[in-house]
Amino acid sequence: MTATTRAGTPAGTPAGSPVDRPVDVPSGEPARVPTPEPGDQRLARLSLNQKTVDRWSLREAIDGCLERGLPAIGVWREPVAEVGLGTAARWLADAGIRVSSVCRAGFFTTADPAEGRRRHDDNLRAIDETAELTAACLVLVPGGLPEGDRDISSARARATDAIAALVPHARDRGVRLAIEPMHPIFAADRGVVSTLEQALDITEPFPSDVVGVVVDTFHVWWEPGVLQQIARAAGRIASYQVCEWITPLPADALLSRGMMGDGHIDFASLTSAVAAAGYPGDIEVEIFNAEVWAAPGSEVLATSARRYVELVQPHL
Amino acid sequence: MTATTRAGTPAGTPAGSPVDRPVDVPSGEPARVPTPEPGDQRLARLSLNQKTVDRWSLREAIDGCLERGLPAIGVWREPVAEVGLGTAARWLADAGIRVSSVCRAGFFTTADPAEGRRRHDDNLRAIDETAELTAACLVLVPGGLPEGDRDISSARARATDAIAALVPHARDRGVRLAIEPMHPIFAADRGVVSTLEQALDITEPFPSDVVGVVVDTFHVWWEPGVLQQIARAAGRIASYQVCEWITPLPADALLSRGMMGDGHIDFASLTSAVAAAGYPGDIEVEIFNAEVWAAPGSEVLATSARRYVELVQPHL
Numbered sequence: 163m164t165a166t167t168r169a170g171t172p173a174g175t176p177a178g179s180p181v182d183r184p185v186d187v188p189s190g191e192p193a194r195v196p197t198p199e200p201g202d203q204r205l206a207r208l209s210l211n212q213k214t215v216d217r218w219s220l221r222e223a224i225d226g227c228l229e230r231g232l233p234a235i236g237v238w239r240e241p242v243a244e245v246g247l248g249t250a251a252r253w254l255a256d257a258g259i260r261v262s263s264v265c266r267a268g269f270f271t272t273a274d275p276a277e278g279r280r281r282h283d284d285n286l287r288a289i290d291e292t293a294e295l296t297a298a299c300l301v302l303v304p305g306g307l308p309e310g311d312r313d314i315s316s317a318r319a320r321a322t323d324a325i326a327a328l329v330p331h332a333r334d335r336g337v338r339l340a341i342e343p344m345h346p347i348f349a350a351d352r353g354v355v356s357t358l359e360q361a362l363d364i365t366e367p368f369p370s371d372v373v374g375v376v377v378d379t380f381h382v383w384w385e386p387g388v389l390q391q392i393a394r395a396a397g398r399i400a401s402y403q404v405c406e407w408i409t410p411l412p413a414d415a416l417l418s419r420g421m422m423g424d425g426h427i428d429f430a431s432l433t434s435a436v437a438a439a440g441y442p443g444d445i446e447v448e449i450f451n452a453e454v455w456a457a458p459g460s461e462v463l464a465t466s467a468r469r470y471v472e473l474v475q476p477h478l
Numbered sequence: 479m480t481a482t483t484r485a486g487t488p489a490g491t492p493a494g495s496p497v498d499r500p501v502d503v504p505s506g507e508p509a510r511v512p513t514p515e516p517g518d519q520r521l522a523r524l525s526l527n528q529k530t531v532d533r534w535s536l537r538e539a540i541d542g543c544l545e546r547g548l549p550a551i552g553v554w555r556e557p558v559a560e561v562g563l564g565t566a567a568r569w570l571a572d573a574g575i576r577v578s579s580v581c582r583a584g585f586f587t588t589a590d591p592a593e594g595r596r597r598h599d600d601n602l603r604a605i606d607e608t609a610e611l612t613a614a615c616l617v618l619v620p621g622g623l624p625e626g627d628r629d630i631s632s633a634r635a636r637a638t639d640a641i642a643a644l645v646p647h648a649r650d651r652g653v654r655l656a657i658e659p660m661h662p663i664f665a666a667d668r669g670v671v672s673t674l675e676q677a678l679d680i681t682e683p684f685p686s687d688v689v690g691v692v693v694d695t696f697h698v699w700w701e702p703g704v705l706q707q708i709a710r711a712a713g714r715i716a717s718y719q720v721c722e723w724i725t726p727l728p729a730d731a732l733l734s735r736g737m738m739g740d741g742h743i744d745f746a747s748l749t750s751a752v753a754a755a756g757y758p759g760d761i762e763v764e765i766f767n768a769e770v771w772a773a774p775g776s777e778v779l780a781t782s783a784r785r786y787v788e789l790v791q792p793h794l
Binding site: 307312313314315318345346347349350351356357359360383384385386389407409410411413414415425426427428431 | 631661665699705729
């Protein structure tokens with residue numbers, strides 16, 4: 163795989179000539195399908211998770227969505243805070259761009275009561291921010307094992323309790339919490355909720371419009387019975403995120419996600435299952451990857467749109 | 479973490495002086511417990527998986543076990559083949575060292591019938607080798623997704639069928655097959671059986687003395703409900719292997735296992751569950767890690783023995 167990237171074909175340039183043919187990032191391979199133009203109905207549910215273009219500010223990400231014709235965005239709290247919540251909400255409303263998710267709250271696993279209260283308070287603020295942005299959901303990353311703590315069962319129990327403690331405020335603010343099960347590669351240091359089955363078990367006591375789950379292909383593709391769990395999740399899917407499992411795994415595990423189509427995940431079966439479960443929302447492209455981050459944001463968006471209409475959208 | 483290593487304290491050297499105190503590898507930290515001497519009853523079930531001392535030949539590994547007082551070894555087929563099966567069997571018998579496992583057969587997931595037959599034939603040979611070595615089990619590594627294949631359900635079904643096809647020959651030769659569920663980090667490229675629950679489901683149609691499972695702490699520590707699955711595995715545990723999940727994850731995922739005590743796994747609860755399930759066999763230390771492999775084998779054995787008597791053996 164080369165790191166070569168070239169500017170995408172400008173609008174109006176005849177396609178097909180080797181020189182002007184767009185190139186996918188970060189693979190450096192020629193694009194397999196034409197880039198969908200803004201207004202293309204196939205883009206009607208495609209959302210850009212801001213983390214996919216990590217070097218862009220919120221303003222740049224909004225402008226990138228407008229230029230590429232993406233109707234939705236998943237925002238992160240830090241870049242929103244940089245410009246101020248009110249400004250961010252106004253920019254998004256003015257642009258007519260939906261907020262498919264706010265990333266992220268959670269990190270529930272501390273065993274220290276004072277730290278637990280601080281986390282809870284911050285999570286309440288995240289709920290308020292999500293309400294202010296009229297976002298479809300607030301993504302909850304459970305958190306890993308506390309330093310030196312090897313008791314994963316207790317950490318999981320604390321996460322479950324801390325989620326329950328957020329439910330009243332989320333309900334009052336009309337915010338949907340979205341528990342994100344995370345690939346077991348992150349069980350120690352990021353997310354002790356490791357399977358969709360486990361996440362759904364946690365949601366069960368709560369109304370589905372207040373507590374749902376994130377189905378992220380990177381995290382759940384390997385799970386035995388995942389298609390049955392997605393069916394079980396009918397009415398609970400608060401966010402559907404797509405990105406790829408690639409091998410060899412990049413050296414930094416946190417940045418090991420790939421562009422759809424560059425790896426091992428069957429987006430057809432997962433997407434069909436999510437559609438069959440009645441998920442009506444946006445589909446976020448969320449990729450943490452150093453090579454993706456090094457590429458120009460406009461090319462990342464163009465490649466994401468192409469791979470999405472090739473691999474994901476036909477199965478919705 | 480430093481890579482500093484020093485020769486362990488020679489037998490008879492007074493312990494306690496800072497200069498002569500043994501140092502753990504690869505952490506470079508002072509040993510927390512004295513090195514158990516050969517003959518120490520706490521070592522009665524400790525086995526060295528050969529891969530832990532990857533630079534050693536079979537002869538060196540046998541001699542290392544004798545010197546350190548380990549009564550068992552898990553051997554790999556390639557180094558056995560290097561000296562010849564008959565020679566290996568004689569060396570092991572002469573040394574009075576048990577063979578706790580033969581690693582490894584499997585790689586069942588090809589969709590190509592000719593390749594499938596070649597794999598099957600090789601797996602039959604592995605069964606014969608296991609019988610010849612009078613080993614406690616033959617470890618089955620399921621294999622990953624074939625090149626370009628994204629259908630993990632079908633790959634899992636092929637693995638299940640291929641295991642069933644080995645059962646008659648294993649039964650005839652008195653060999654116990656041990657299905658190794660592998661951490662989902664390896665689902666794409668090494669092992670499509672991802673949980674202990676899934677492995678146990680595969681064993682169910684077969685007698686427990688012919689088809690069992692490997693419980694490897696690295697692979698299963700994160701699994702929701704793992705303690706219940708270990709209880710369910712009573713009579714099916716063919717091998718218990720210990721090594722550690724460390725963070726940050728080393729750059730090469732295949733070499734990401736750590737020395738017990740250097741990471742996040744609770745060996746107490748897992749070992750207690752394995753003991754409560756009635757597992758009567760040896761406990762293998764199996765560590766794939768570049769720093770461990772770079773350390774002198776004798777120090778790896780000494781550290782393994784210390785960490786084992788500190789963290790694992792008290793819970794048997």
